[in-house]
Amino acid sequence: MDGKRSGCEEPVVRAHDQLYRQASPHSAVSSFSSGRVKRERDLSSEEVEVERVSSRVSDEDEDGTNARKKLRLTKEQSALLEESFKQHSTLNPKQKQALARQLNLRPRQVEVWFQNRRARTKLKQTEMDCEILKKCCESLTDENRRLQKELQELKSLKMAQPFYMHMPAATLTMCPSCERIGGVGEGASKIPFSMTAKPHFYNSFTNPSAAC
DNA sequence: GTACATCGCCAAATTACGTCA
């Protein structure tokens, strides 16, 4: 906690005096920023009425204390909100009003639900993207390891068989299946693997298994 | 045309409550 606000200290607002809730001691500075004031001012009389009649959102405890209570949406409410979210992830004022009336919630609650829902969706997407990137990274690491090994083999081959030095590099190629150098030996008597056709590059993102 | 104020909405960060293991 940062001391800005605490559930015990901040009086829970009631529908009709929400207009002035920002005057709470812990948000006095920000409370008069244009954003917050206008936020409350924009409640139409109809909205305020909806808030008044909402049975699920009583801000006052049975014993009369003003502790902030957190609403738990019912399954039906959540389902309807989810359904609505599938159709459109943002709401225009009319949709918000209608949904709020239908769910017996305050329009503000519907709005908040959609905001949080969008945030959750984004978070989930980010996590998925992260996973994909991780896999790509692993794939590239493997590919890099393989290429390093291949390079090492080529180097040692070069040392062992100076004959290679007399061949233009472009005439050397690698068998895609066995990963061995072509261009010499019995199978390559006339036409070595055609390196000139095209370089041997594979995209490990789109086809990781294609890397020979 | 432009500078300014206000509004309305949103994203991001954070807080805090309810639930469950």
Place this chain on the structure above:
DNA sequence: GGTGACGTAATTTGGCGATGT
């Protein structure tokens, strides 16, 4: 029953475009 982790409702803050003056 107490506790920590987790999910999520609610709040705060700040940015931005639209609109009116």
